Amino acid sequence: MKASEAFVRIILRRPHAYAFAAAHDAAPIPGLSFLTADGKRVGGVPLGGEPDAKVVLEEMRKQAK
Amino acid sequence: MRKLAGGIVLAVSFASLAIAEDPKPEAKPPPAALFGAGTRAPDASEKAALSLGDPLAGRVNGQIVEEVAKDGPAGAAGITAGDAILALDANRIYSSDDLQDFVRAAKPEQKVKVLLRRGESKKEETVEVTLGSQPRPKEARIEWTFAGPAQLDAALALAKKEGKKVLVGLSGAET
Numbered sequence: 001m002k003a004s005e006a007f008v009r010i011i012l013r014r015p016h017a018y019a020f021a022a023a024h025d026a027a028p029i030p031g032l033s034f035l036t037a038d039g040k041r042v043g044g045v046p047l048g049g050e051p052d053a054k055v056v057l058e059e060m061r062k063q064a065k
Numbered sequence: 066m067r068k069l070a071g072g073i074v075l076a077v078s079f080a081s082l083a084i085a086e087d088p089k090p091e092a093k094p095p096p097a098a099l100f101g102a103g104t105r106a107p108d109a110s111e112k113a114a115l116s117l118g119d120p121l122a123g124r125v126n127g128q129i130v131e132e133v134a135k136d137g138p139a140g141a142a143g144i145t146a147g148d149a150i151l152a153l154d155a156n157r158i159y160s161s162d163d164l165q166d167f168v169r170a171a172k173p174e175q176k177v178k179v180l181l182r183r184g185e186s187k188k189e190e191t192v193e194v195t196l197g198s199q200p201r202p203k204e205a206r207i208e209w210t211f212a213g214p215a216q217l218d219a220a221l222a223l224a225k226k227e228g229k230k231v232l233v234g235l236s237g238a239e240t
Contacts, residue, residue, distance in 0.1 A: 016214045
């Protein structure tokens, strides 16, 4: 199974992404954020510049548990 | 691209969250939804003529329909070039990406309420578009199943039902 398939997945583009970030602990843009089913942001990983692929994958796996 | 053990590939550019997973996508992916119209941002005169406003982070609500595919779903619903698309269902549209994301996350034959401001009459009107279908590109990227803030509640509800968390992709890029 793909790492992302452990989650329900939603994409938000600008300008919605900025509104979301403002309401959720300055979530990174571009980036991934992880929410509980109650809508609480419990983590995230920035994807700007040259992100560390290993860190991204590890964070997705950690959050999937 | 950099490939990691576990099947995830991170593309060089993250401008549009180009996160590719599992370099061996399904042989026969299910068909993708088709809207059948191309849009662009309104220019200053169109913003004024169509009274486009409701700004969010410097963007106005509304995208101008630039072209409509002959015999396509949008055309069949009466959408014409020059109309402004304000919303798809409850999703307010601020960019062509918003529209494309919505359609990518939708399914063929799905009925979508399209809120328009007509280019000719300047009146607001809602039409129903039944999305068509088209072959889905064999991409190995993350498939977003919801798009736009109006679908966040639905994503959270599904996560609760399935005992999952929600992965939110945030992009600030123009594509």
